[in-house]
Ligand SMILES: [Zn+2]
């Protein structure tokens with residue numbers, strides 16, 4: 001008891017001495033899955049809480065459920081960022097946008113829904129506004145929800161660069177390589193108070209990502225792995241693998257970048273009843289052939305306390 005208290009006190013002192021408040025830069029994996037509809041890995045979504053800013057990267061299936069599990073009201077999000085337009089990264093948008101408008105503790109948005117992404121983001125939101133016009137009309141008439149809370153504020157970008165800069169939090173978008181036909185596809189780097197996190201989005205090995213990830217404190221990367229025999233015999237599996245990075249390639253990348261922590265999300269496992277899909281342990285083993293540094297195999301609600309000298313892994317952010 002006493003030792004626990006001392007450690008807690010000590011870490012608070014260290015945080016105060018370094019000028020950083022405890023957990024003032026926290027990243028939570030809300031969804032670590034793929035299009036595969038399973039209950040333990042929801043669609044792609046990563047929450048970054050830095051200083052006063054709460055930023056969400058991608059809105060896959062179930063993002064609102066995960067936000068509620070960690071008691072972050074949807075209306076508290078300052079901005080949403082999209083990496084690309086595959087539906088496993090965007091299908092949660094109407095839920096986030098409209099449930100967030102409901103004036104209950106889990107929603108409560110009173111300002112326009114700010115969403116930033118590559119070219120096509122404005123059109124996506126304008127079309128959703130048309131698709132949900134009746135819901136908006138009905139809830140406004142019936143519940144008197146404030147119209148500002150459902151207004152959309154989307155913006156597009158077409159090149160690498162800073163796309164958000166507020167309260168000391170800078171977000172830079174950079175193009176990645178998800179395959180020749182899957183464009184646009186971007187990753188993001190978030191810088192705050194001398195620390196940074198890179199979120200890969202969906203990509204094969206990307207030289208541009210490696211450049212933008214130089215000196216990053218935390219690197220969160222997608223990964224894909226197939227049963228080798230299944231891969232050799234199955235063109236569609238070869239096709240899918242051509243859009244993603246392998247654990248060996250990711251391991252080599254992490255070894256060059258040397259982040260304080262490398263973490264996987266969006267884990268693609270390809271197999272069939274005849275050819276068992278690889279498991280998390282297989283991804284770890286293959287990564288370890290190239291990389292010996294700190295590594296987290298992401299699961300839904302795993303969070304990271306991004307400090308200057310280390311990144312602390314919180315296995316389940318919903319548990320207080
Ligand atoms: Zn994806």
Ligand SMILES: [Zn+2]
Nearest residue numbers: 084086178202
């Ligand atoms: Zn994708």
